[in-house]
Amino acid sequence: MASDARDKEISVDDYVRYVDTGTIGKVLDIKTEDEIDWVLLDKTNLWYKSKLVEVLDEKDIKVKFTPTGREFDVEELKEKVAEMENMEMDSSVAEGGG
Structure with missing residues (x-):
């Protein structure tokens, strides 16, 4: 019997999350x-x-699936959007040529 990080039993077809990276997947096999x-x-x-x-x-x-079949993590997407919203725009960063 395989058990997870919290000593819960793991079975084939269970969904699990790898604690280091947050990767979520369905268990296909256990050895x-x-x-x-x-x-x-x-x-x-x-x-x-x-x-x-x-x-x-x-x-x-x-994990959600798009119409194209590619998967993404909704929470990860929200975090990326929040990071982009928090970026500061500054006119002194770049200068035009001329």
């Missing part, structure tokens, strides 16, 4: 090697140590 549990995520097709992911409730999943 144990040298007494370490690993989970394979669909988004990256990479194996992650089970103790470095956390199982998400359906209400916690923030």
